[in-house]
Amino acid sequence: MTDLFDGAGTLREAYRRVDWAATPVGRPETWSRVLRGAFDLTLQTRAPITLLWGPQYVLLYNEAYVEMIGVKHPAALGRPCREVFPEIWDTIGPMLDSVVAGHGATWMEDLRLLMDRQGFLEETYFTFSYSPVRDEDGTVVGAIDIASETTAQVLGNRRLELLSRLNDRIADVEDVADLVEHALPVLRSAPEDLPGVDLLLPGTAALPVVPDREIELRRTDEGLRAWVRLTGVQPSQTDAVLSTRLSPHLAPDAAYLGFLRLLGTALAQGLNRARAREAERQATATQRALAEALQRSLLEPPEQPGHLQVAVRYQPAAEGARIGGDWYDSFVLPDGHLTVVVGDVTGHDRFAAAAMSQVRNLLRGISYAVQRPPSDVLTVLDDSMTSYRLNRFATAVLARVENPAPDRHLMRWSNAGHPPPVLVHPDGVVQLLETRGERLLGTRTTAGRTDHTVWLEPGSTVVFYTDGLIERRGRHLDDGLADLLAALRGHAHLDPEALCEHLLATVPGDTEDDVVLTVLRVGQP
Secondary structure, three states, X not given: OHHHXXXXXXXXXXXXXXXXXXXOOOOHHHOOHHHHHHHHHHHHXXXXXXXXXXXXXXXXXXXXXXXXXXXXXXXXXXXXXXXXXXXHHHHHHHHHHHHHOOOOOOOEEEEEEEEEOOOOEEEEEEEEEEEEEEOOOOOEEEEEEEEEEOHHHHHHHHHHHHHHHHHHHHOOOOOHHHHHHHHHHHHXXXXXXXXXXXXXXXXXXXXXXXXXXXXXXXXXXXXXXXXXXXXXXXXXXXXXXXEEEOOOXXXXXXXXXXXXXXXXXXXXXHHHHHHHOXXXXXXXXXXXXXXXXXXXXXXXXXXXXXXXXXXXXXXXXXXXXXXXXEEEEEEEOOXXXXXXXXXXXXXXXXXXXXXXXXXXXXXXXXXXXXOOOHXXXXXXXXXXXXXXXXXXXXXXXXXXXXXXXXXXXEEEEEEEOOOOOEEEOOOOOEEEOOOOOOOOEOOOOOOOOOOEEEEEOOOXXXXXXXXXXXXXXXXXXXXXXXXXXXXXXXXXXXXXXXXXXXXXXXXOOOOOOOEEEXXXXXXXX
């Protein structure tokens, strides 16, 4: 049965270690033609898929599914679904029974499931469909589960909505008592994230020793509790504290703690407004913080396939400046090619940030749908921006990295009025990939767009950026480009993450504009 498991990729050895004779589906050589076909389809699909076979719904799944079940893998292979997922069986069991009974496919969107996949019952969300698999005579003999985990999106939207309501409630407070009266009901309306939350102010008996750090976790009889310090506007003032138990159903990860920090920032700003009577100035800062949080939530970690490394940075403008429409994206197309984009929507307000999210999502969707050269993708994006009446201009560089041979990569790109990328060759030679200027996105003109190509040898680095990195008031743009090229010379040895930090620290960009920086490195095969 070597051939049967060859398509399992990194799961091949895990499949071979299963004692199939002891499982309900039996030895692979006894599997029916229908089971073999459904299993092969499962392995060949890049989306997370599980095949649930027979009356016990035995689990057979692909590589993409492993991340969704955590420590349940690899023991889940070949085991009945009820044994693998007892904690959610009361929810998913009736759905599977309905499919096998002939009632058709199911569809669930953002379904909440308390799943034990990391040693505790974790709050998770999934969008999925159970579809019947039929034998040659039409009998339903199993089900296929095509799933997508939406936990990060659901939690992110829930937390952003709470942040928005909190800032609305405390935007106009005039004294500390008003702050507590307005903030606590909002905070206590979110027990999923903030069980047992309290706001402790200086002078109250319940105020503990203020943590030295911005946020501190302490183990108590009630469980893990977070203490978030709210810094006063005057250095001599005693800090207030936001205190909350952490949900037993959520890991205290960067997203959770980052959310608590955002809450602490919002509350501290409200406290400072009440103390300093600067409601108008602080309300603007709060709006900016929310817009920045929204923008950061849209800028996901980049995909890094094969021997390609991608490092990204988003640096907001200096305090007091307005949020912009800068963005980056990095994703792998169905054909396996990596797409990298850096762009900038005109404007510096929450509307620019909203337009940025629309343009970014449109570009990703178009790239998946048409799978054409970058110039064609930008042309379709241009038409879509006009059709949706975004009424915004944008610049962008869209690049696709192709891999025609194991040790060769070809970058194909198109530039819509954006600052040119920079190629750093393995020997340290720096090359500005400057091309004839082409129109911005959203201009509603019919001029064609052009693709450009360059070979990327192993060790090559390509730097993409927005204009905030090289523009500065009172300086010519060429001076900023010269600074960037100078900063890259002699630093080809830096890895992408270190190179990002070096550029942000070295190139004197515009502190009144956001900066997006993306560094692509071709590694050794």
